[in-house]
Amino acid sequence: MTNKHVKQARRLLAILLSASMLAACAGPKTPAPSETSSAQYEQYKSENVSVQNQFDALTQTIFKEELKNSGLDLHYTLADPASRGITEVPDTFGEFSLGNMKKNYGEMQDLKKALGSIDIKKLTKEQKLTYKILSSYLETELSSEGLELYAQPLTSTIGIQAQLPILLAEYTFYSKKDVDHYLALLSTIDTYYGQILEFEKEKSEAGLFMCDTAADHVLQSCEAYLIQPDHSFLAETFNERVDALTDASPEEKAAYKEQNLAVLKEHFIPAYKNLIDGITSLMGTGTNEKGLSEFPQGKQYFEYLVKSNTATSYDSVVKLQKAIEKQLNSDLKALGEIVQTHPELVDALDTYAFQYTKPDEILETLKGQISKDFPALPKCSYKVKYVPKALEGSLSPAFYLVPPLDRYQDNVIYINGGTRFQNEDLFPTLAHEGYPGHLYQNVYFISNNTCDLRKILSFSSYSEGWATYVEYYSYTLDNGLDPNMGQLLAHNAAISLGLYALLDICINYDGWDKGQVKEYLGKFYNIGDSDVADTIYYSLVENPTNYMEYYVGYMEIMEMRNTAEKILKDQFDLKAFHTFLLDIGPAQFSIIQPYFRLWLAEQMDQ
Incomplete structure (x- = not known):
């Protein structure tokens, strides 16, 4: 329920203005050529520190302002708000109105100007990254101005x-x-x-x-x-x-x-x-029984959703669609090669079994096996709970409940024991939710990053893409499966998700109707059941870009990994690659990519 629009305190501009004036007044005079450079260097560094402090104050103020309107957001973010200087706890869910949305755009414009007054060259390396992330975030959210009524607060599954x-x-x-x-x-x-x-x-x-x-x-x-x-x-x-x-x-x-x-x-x-x-x-x-594209500005709004929800490095929906098709075809080709080489695996799809089946056993096994490919975590704990009976019908097979920032060591994973999920494979599911998925990534980032604002800015395609990527990775571990079966299952899962992501664009951007979806599924995937086609169609009409968040994140990570493996060859270190992604943390892939190229260059020089 977090409002994605960053809010700005009224005093922000005053803070920034006074800090800028202070820096200007304290700035050194231009030294004569004969003067020593030590004083100049010290004053320059002092000015840098002033700007860095100014930026930290800005991000902390935004952090507090983001939490001040919703009591639910605040409680889920901080167990002890007073530890961050927050003394007033709101007792509402916030305001949901067209007027408030428009007000938020004005506040974001002010924040964009305030951010622009900071000299990014004087910030630390980590601050520069935060600056870029926040600046890009604001740019994306402001691109939806005038399209407020396209928002969909009520949908069947994620409303x-x-x-x-x-x-x-x-x-x-x-x-x-x-x-x-x-x-x-x-x-x-x-x-x-x-x-x-x-x-x-x-x-x-x-x-x-x-x-x-x-x-x-x-x-x-x-x-x-x-x-x-x-x-x-x-x-x-x-x-x-x-x-x-x-x-x-x-x-x-x-x-x-x-x-x-x-x-x-x-x-x-x-x-x-x-x-x-x-x-x-x-x-x-x-x-309108069709997707977003059938509304007057629907394609424009879908473009915004893609940019906001997937944070993709591709600068157009058309280019992204081609990339999805390429990755989908890659997984289809790999699956086909496995089946051709090991045709017996097709018959074994109904009888395969993972060696580990108990939740705690699975999580401890995962913790041990991933140590060779992932950096260590600080001390933390987890509890496995089962979803209350009354909630089994409305929840997913499992989920990780993100803990407050000040209690990140205390983690909870919920498993849905309902009958409809009795045939779910728990091993990859807990890899997605636990180790090295959501729990692992969340604990790693919060324990290693000092910027509170970064910890609440949502980039779900990074987090869900990571969890999806490591879910597929878990099929390759020592889990009791025939290694070829593990590869087959991983590619099959990726194909299913990729198909939804591709159809999302076809329906909401290209304007496909139910008939076209049914024809496509029957022709290329041998799915002729009209009910299945209708279910897929309406899930994508009602929840645009939802599946894309998972798939595009997975695809972006796979593209970087494939590039690194191709260029580094024997020098490629999977643990170093994972550490790079974890260190940079949740962000837009358009921002991660340049950092990835720098990391790649550093690896080549070693």
Whole structure:
């Protein structure tokens, strides 16, 4: 639910202006040729430090401002806000409105000007990287100005109405004050959803409302939460968290539980009922059954989504599409060669099995085996939990819950034990979520990077691309599989994801309809089931670029690795490559690429 638009404090410009004036006033006079250079050098360094301090102050102010509007964002980011000088904890989810979006653009323009007043040449190496990341981030987000009504807050799987209850269910109670804040926050959910509904009405008036099929899917996701409070998973999980408190008496715990039931009855349930009524009343106003490209500025908005959500190094959708096709064909060719050489593997697809099946056993095995290809982590821990029964139907096979920045050592991985995931391969799944996936990458970056702002700027294609890349890597480990079977499974998984990414562009940018998708799937992938084609089609219509975040990130990493292996040959060190990616951390691939070329040159000189 994090608002992607960086917010700026009103005092930012004043801070920057005064700092710039101070640096100008303290600047050295131009020395005569006969003067010694030591004083000049010392003053120059002093001026650099001043600018560096100015930049640090700017990034820290942005960090605090980003968290000041949403109590949920703040709680998930910091267990102890006071440790970062944040004393006021907001008790709302923030404001979701067209007016607020437009206000954010103005603030971003101001921030862009403020950033431009800083001399990047005087920053440290790490600060220069942050500067470039933030500058590019602002440029991308500002490119969507005027397209605010194309935003899709409500979608069947990744919409606010589907994910917010899950975040509430996993809201950690460190003490009684967290319970008080949670209840105050939950009491505003009907107001927050009312704002979203008003936004959807404005979309409808502009002719940009979702089609009825998509609206039906949203309604179904909403109806799943219309459960009597005392039978709701939000009551179940709340009670478990309250019972675990050490600073509350039995009487206080009982009172909290009663208060929670009242809030669920008076605010949570009405919020979903009103949302259902509102969406139902708008059905029929969304007449576009096709992708974004069919809307007046839909292709322009899709271009923005691609740039924002994939942070790709490719400067156009057309070039990116060709790159996806190239990587997809590469995996198809590799899979074909494996099947041709080992035809017996096709029959074994129904009977293969991983050697390790228990979660803790898998994670410990992964931790041990990856040490040869990945740098060591600082001391940290993890717990494996199972998704509450009530949530099994609405969650993925597994997920990693990102811990607060100030408690990054305490990690939790959730596994969905529902019947629909009984046949999922847990080994690659936990590689994706745990080691060397999300948990590993998150702990590595937070423990090695000192800039708080960088830790909250979201570049999901980097993080999901990394997790997808190492998921496929895990098939090659000593896991009980025939090595050729492992390669076959990895390529097959990559092909499936690549197909979704390619069709995403075909539907939302090239304008394919359901018939064209069905024809393509039948002709090239022997998928003739209309229901399957329809499911794929609408998942991509409703969630543009969602699958691309995973695939494009994986593809960008693979392209860099292939380049490094081709150029360095026997000098290529996989651990050094992984360390480079981990050290640079979440960022746009357009920014990572120049750093990669420098790293490659350094490797060649060794």
